Amino acid sequence: MDTIAAIATAPGPSALGVVRLSGPEAFRVAATIAQGFDASRTREVRLLTLRDAAGPIDRALVTAFPGPASFTGEDVVEFSCHGGAFTSSRVLSACLAAGAREAFAGEFTRRAVINGKLDLLQAEATGDLLMATSPAQAAQALAQLDGNLSRRIGALRDTVLEAEALLAYAIDFPEEDDGPVPAGKVEAALGDIRDQLEALLRTAADGERVRNGALVVLTGPPNAGKSSLFNALLGSDRAMVTATAGTTRDAIEADTTFEGYPVRLVDTAGIREGGDHLEVLGMERSRRWLTDADLTIECVAPDIETSERSFSAVSTRIVVATKSDLSSPQNACDLAVSAMTGSGLTELRRLVAERLFNPRSQSRGRANESMLTRERHRDGVTRALAELSDAEVNQVAGEPVLAASSLRRAADALMGVIGATDRADVFDRVFAGFCIGK
Ligand SMILES: Nc1nc2c(ncn2[C@@H]2O[C@H](COP(=O)(O)OP(=O)(O)O)[C@@H](O)[C@H]2O)c(=O)[nH]1
Ligand SMILES: [Mg+2]
Numbered sequence: 052m053d054t055i056a057a058i059a060t061a062p063g064p065s066a067l068g069v070v071r072l073s074g075p076e077a078f079r080v081a082a083t084i085a086q087g088f089d090a091s092r093t094r095e096v097r098l099l100t101l102r103d104a105a106g107p108i109d110r111a112l113v114t115a116f117p118g119p120a121s122f123t124g125e126d127v128v129e130f131s132c133h134g135g136a137f138t139s140s141r142v143l144s145a146c147l148a149a150g151a152r153e154a155f156a157g158e159f160t161r162r163a164v165i166n167g168k169l170d171l172l173q174a175e176a177t178g179d180l181l182m183a184t185s186p187a188q189a190a191q192a193l194a195q196l197d198g199n200l201s202r203r204i205g206a207l208r209d210t211v212l213e214a215e216a217l218l219a220y221a222i223d224f225p226e227e228d229d230g231p232v233p234a235g236k237v238e239a240a241l242g243d244i245r246d247q248l249e250a251l252l253r254t255a256a257d258g259e260r261v262r263n264g265a266l267v268v269l270t271g272p273p274n275a276g277k278s279s280l281f282n283a284l285l286g287s288d289r290a291m292v293t294a295t296a297g298t299t300r301d302a303i304e305a306d307t308t309f310e311g312y313p314v315r316l317v318d319t320a321g322i323r324e325g326g327d328h329l330e331v332l333g334m335e336r337s338r339r340w341l342t343d344a345d346l347t348i349e350c351v352a353p354d355i356e357t358s359e360r361s362f363s364a365v366s367t368r369i370v371v372a373t374k375s376d377l378s379s380p381q382n383a384c385d386l387a388v389s390a391m392t393g394s395g396l397t398e399l400r401r402l403v404a405e406r407l408f409n410p411r412s413q414s415r416g417r418a419n420e421s422m423l424t425r426e427r428h429r430d431g432v433t434r435a436l437a438e439l440s441d442a443e444v445n446q447v448a449g450e451p452v453l454a455a456s457s458l459r460r461a462a463d464a465l466m467g468v469i470g471a472t473d474r475a476d477v478f479d480r481v482f483a484g485f486c487i488g489k
Contacts, residue, residue: 052125052162054080055154056146058139059129059488068139070130071488073159076150077126078115083149084142085113085130093117101130103145109138123159124166157485164470171470172201175425178485179262186311187408191261191422199421200428201469207247208465211435214240214442215458218451237451241443244461248436255429257408258422260345264306264313265407268340271350272357273297273321276373279390280350281305281318284400290318297321300333302340310404317344346407348399353378367406371399431468435461 054074060067072080078090085099093115101108111132121127132138147153160177163169169177176195183189194200217237269277273296281290281303290303303318317340320333341347346367351357352374372380375387375394386402388395423429438461445454 054151055158055162056080056143056151057154057159057488058143059159060134060139062136064136065134068132068134068142069488070132070139070142070146071154071159072128072130072146072151073121073123073125073154073162074151075126077128078117080146080149080151081113081115081128081130084108084145085111088113088115090115090117101132101142101145103141103148108141108145109133111142119166119168122168123162124168125162154487156487157482157489158487160485160489161482170198170201172204172428172468173198174470174482175427177489179424181486181489184306185264185308185313187261188313191258191424194421195424200423203251203421204432204465204469207244207251208462208469210240210244210247211439211458211462211465214244215455215462218446218455218458222451222455237446237454238443241439241446244439245436245443248432248439251423252429252432252436254421255423255432258424259426259429260407261313261422262424264315265345266315266317266340266343267346267348267403267407268317268319268337268344269348269350270319270337270341271321271352271373272355275321275350275352275355275357276390277321277350278318280348280371280373280388281316283388283390283393283396284316297327297330297333300329302333302336309400312404312408314403314407346403348403351380351382351384353381357382369399369402369406371395428468431464435464438464 052074054072054076056070056072059069059071078088082088082090084101084103086102087097087099089097096112096114098110099113101111101113109132111130114129114131116122116127116129118125118127130142132142143153157174157178160169160174164171164174173196176192179192180189180196183192214237217240221237269281271277274294278290278292278299282288282292285305285307289305291298297320299318299320302320305316307314307316319337319340320330322334322337346369349368349370350373351370353372354374354377369386370382370384372382372384372387374389374391376389376392380387386395386399388399390396423432438457442454442457442461445451445457
């Protein structure tokens, strides 16, 4: 292992800039740069002068964390210097001149995984926590970082291995009619595993929705007040609003939070017959967004005629009567709002959050409930479930040896999700989205 260095804080002017070193040479590199660095004074924050060949760089707080009780499991040094592009870059350059190599994205966390400080699920959660923009995302990432999902999948894997042991036992005592493994016990164990795998798989939709944000698309005829509502929900004038029908041509996206849950809100061109070339293109786009939507907010205005064509067939939709300041809603709707006065907006945000995330917040109340949050998790659990089905078929067919090896593969698939694997391709995929210095 070589020694790596990186700036761990975001670029741009800031109060502090943190430079991190990790690897067998970390203490030697630090001693070259920091006057009076003492590797024996571990986990002690010391104010030292940093220098390079050209002279002093900064006075910085320096902390030494000896491995294995460090973030990466290796010797680690952190320099907390003044922020801004210049100072932290110069400290980094000094580390490189003293023999460290610049880290690539996610390399510190990757080393933590290799050294057994974190499993792969926790490493992913670290990345999710850095990217979180809403309370729900942060809470989910933190639970995964705490190991909740790892424990749930680990316990399930143990159950699979117990069933495999049960089978092995039955294989060793085939002659005994009423042997050590009562008839039906294996079947019951397999059925229980199936239930648990299916329950786990059902958490993926909610878990991934919290991680990625739910796609909420505003739709309705031109001039129904979609852009006005879009702006009002965001609290900023993002979309153009005019009394001319067909103003919005392109879809506009914005990230926001409703009741602490992440939402990608999209304003679209209103759908109607006719319109010029540009408007027709806009309507095509609207239809595409509607296909992907997790939920649509369908706007009906008192002064605008609404044809069913304007709407989508998405199952989750909220019908909103807009411009409630003009007149009270005539048609059946879930809610009345006014972008002008702001009335009904809080209720609308709450209703959207409930429709999209409520099943999850109920299940969240249950002890130890943890969610699959990525396609990688879903793939692994799906593979385990396919192996379990093979095991069931083989068991029924009187092939316990084959059933046992299917169970072994199911256990391996679950282990792969937790990440006690050293497969480089899996690692590359997990760490591809990380920033440098993490
Ligand atoms: N009185 C009133 N007028 C509104 C309200 N929302 C939108 N409008 C007006 O309705 C017209 C169309 O609004 P716009 O947001 O561009 O509708 P869109 O075509 O569906 O995006 C504009 O003249 C707006 O000023 C509202 O809450 N109250
Ligand atoms: Mg508009």
